[in-house]
Amino acid sequence: MVRNTHRTQNLFSLQIEADMAPFEAGQYTSLGLDVDGQRVAQPYSILSAPGDHPLEFFFYTQPDGQLSARLSQLQTGDRVWVQRQAEGSFTLKQVPAGKSLWLLATGTGVAPFLSMLREGSLWQRFDHVGLVYAVRHWDDIAYSDLIDASREHYGERFSFVPFVSREKVEGCVHGHIPASISNGTLERVAGHTFSPERSQFxxxxxxxxxxxxxxxxxxxxxxxxxxxxxxxxxxxxYW
Ligand SMILES: Cc1cc2nc3c(=O)[nH]c(=O)nc-3n(C[C@H](O)[C@H](O)[C@H](O)COP(=O)(O)OP(=O)(O)OC[C@H]3O[C@@H](n4cnc5c(N)ncnc54)[C@H](O)[C@@H]3O)c2cc1C
Structure with missing residues (x-):
């Protein structure tokens, strides 16, 4: 393990140097630790882009969790098991053609989307990409440098809509993603209309x-x- 970045009390990122087989943005792999002689492993989305080193992952610490609480304690030089072969079909290949791609995440569920933004091929497939990222508190928004870079680089082709549910923050939607789809808030705030001919989610x-x-x-x-x-x-x- 190369680096453990603590972001908030219960959010952290690990950078891990490991020899993985080639993978696609959006896939996950299994990370594990040996606990009292038993291997404890769970799936985690890869946040780094394919080919980038070190690998990067973004975690929520489940306080009484078997694995995440232990991963949060890792320090540089500690060892982690990494499954060599990535898994999963939550990739752009599975997404049919469209004009606008909406990436809707809660919490650490933003990881596969950040890998896609880093990898970049979504810009060849879609005219517009919207990242909708829902958290409880404003401080829980992570990787804003990466999100800002997409905004700067792609301008109007990229929309970022942060949702914060437990406090009112200027520039963020106060509430939850599903209700905002039903009542039209998401489209209004994003300035784009969803349509079956154009939109993929x-x-x-x-x-x-x-x-x-x-x-x-x-x-x-x-x-x-x-x-x-x-x-x-x-x-x-995720569960
Ligand atoms: C395909 C896939 C990809 C995943 N990718 C990630 C990832 O990138 N980052 C990540 O943190 N987790 C991810 N998870 C969840 C992860 O595998 C574990 O379930 C999580 O770390 C809890 O494991 P644990 O052993 O600590 O706790 P457990 O004792 O297994 O506790 C499970 C409980 O923790 C809570 N929980 C689990 N995951 C989360 C989460 N991400 N945020 C908030 N609460 C949660 C739920 O209440 C769940 O019932 C993914 C799961 C799947 C199926």
């Missing part, structure tokens, strides 16, 4: 947000893409 993170946002989008006539059916919604729930 990727949802990642808290399963409550993923399920409720899926239902809100289905109400609006969007359909889930699965097993080769090309719809509008691709999703990944």
């Amino acid at each position: 990727m949802l990642c993170g808290n399963p409550g947000m993923v399920q409720d946002a899926l239902a809100a989008l289905e109400q609006r006539g969007f359909t889930r893409s699965s097993n080769g059916n090309s719809g509008h919604i691709t999703l990944e729930a």
Whole structure:
């Protein structure tokens, strides 16, 4: 392990030097530690771009969690098991063609989207990309340097819509993503209208947000893409 960056009381990032097989932005791998002689491992989305070193991951510390609380204590030089082969189909390859790509995340669910922004091929496929990032407190917004760089570089092609649920912050939507889809707040704030002909959505993170946002989008006539059916919604729930 190369570096442990503590961002808030319960959010941290690890940079890990490991020899992984090639992977695609949006995939995850398994990280593990040996605890009392037993391997404890969990899946984590890779936040770094394919080919970049060291690998980077972004974590929430589940205080009584088996693994994340231990990972949060790691220090430079400590060893972590990294599964060599990445897994998962939450990648741009699974997303049908469209004009506008909406990346909807809660908390650490932003990781696969940051890998995609770093990797950059989404800009060849879509005219516009919207990153919608929901957290409880403003301090929980991480990687704002990377988000700002996308804003500067892509201008009007990129929209960033932060949601903060537990405090009122100027420039942020106070509330939750699913309700903002149903009542039109998200489109109004982003300045873009969703349409089945143009819009594709990727949802990642808290399963409550993923399920409720899926239902809100289905109400609006969007359909889930699965097993080769090309719809509008691709999703990944973290628990
Ligand atoms: C495909 C996939 C990718 C994932 N990528 C990430 C990632 O990039 N970063 C990350 O922090 N976690 C990620 N997770 C969740 C991760 O695998 C673990 O579940 C998490 O670290 C908790 O493990 P634990 O052993 O510490 O706690 P456990 O004892 O297994 O506790 C699980 C409980 O922790 C809570 N929880 C789990 N994950 C989160 C989270 N991310 N944010 C808030 N609460 C959570 C839920 O209440 C869940 O019921 C991912 C899960 C999946 C399935």
